[in-house]
Amino acid sequence: MSNDLKDHTPAPSGSPGSGPALPVWVFSLTLVLLFLGGVYFDESSGWFNAQVYKPYTDANQLEAYQPVSGAAAIRAQGKLRYDMICAACHGPNGEGKPGQAPPLAGSEWVNDSAHTRLIEIPQLGLNGQVTVEGQSWSLSMAPMGAGLSDSDLAAVLTYVRSSWGNKGDDVSSDDVKTVRGGIAGHPAIPGETGLKAIKE
Numbered sequence: 737m738s739n740d741l742k743d744h745t746p747a748p749s750g751s752p753g754s755g756p757a758l759p760v761w762v763f764s765l766t767l768v769l770l771f772l773g774g775v776y777f778d779e780s781s782g783w784f785n786a787q788v789y790k791p792y793t794d795a796n797q798l799e800a801y802q803p804v805s806g807a808a809a810i811r812a813q814g815k816l817r818y819d820m821i822c823a824a825c826h827g828p829n830g831e832g833k834p835g836q837a838p839p840l841a842g843s844e845w846v847n848d849s850a851h852t853r854l855i856e857i858p859q860l861g862l863n864g865q866v867t868v869e870g871q872s873w874s875l876s877m878a879p880m881g882a883g884l885s886d887s888d889l890a891a892v893l894t895y896v897r898s899s900w901g902n903k904g905d906d907v908s909s910d911d912v913k914t915v916r917g918g919i920a921g922h923p924a925i926p927g928e929t930g931l932k933a934i935k936e
Contacts, residue, residue, distance in 0.1 A: 814895025864927020
């Protein structure tokens with residue numbers, strides 16, 4: 737009986753019967769391999785490497801080019817076309833340029849409850865005296881929007897009417913198509929007199 741108990745007594749820790757110990761060199765090699773793997777991953781994975789994100793310089797710029805839909809997509813399309821075609825004269829923030837182009841921000845012509853006049857201006861051009869926010873402007877505007885599609889021109893006008901504090905309603909591509917069909921072949925609008933003669 738005493739012999740049976742003796743056979744089942746656990747061996748003291750560290751004795752030959754307690755199992756193999758992890759060699760120090762295996763532990764060290766594991767740490768080295770983990771370190772080298774981390775270095776390789778850091779150098780090869782890209783992370784925020786400029787080569788991965790070109791031509792973007794920061795996260796905000798990258799965000800601006802993310803896909804959007806609905807009303808946000810129309811305004812984004814309008815801003816893109818505005819920046820390409822209109823901003824050179826009217827300014828990137830619609831503030832206008834002295835002696836060159838009137839402001840669109842706060843303009844009574846932009847914020848008019850109807851938008852037929854606003855649709856005609858970029859398609860026909862505008863020549864002559866126009867008063868914007870109490871200031872007289874002598875304009876010679878080419879028909880900068882004549883080459884835009886109905887949807888692109890509608891997007892630009894919607895963007896202008898909803899930016900920089902403006903409160904105008906959206907302009908649809910059907911609105912542009914309807915107005916465009918009725919003004920084919922018309923000359924440039926003769927200043928404020930011509931604008932006021934347009935039936936809304």
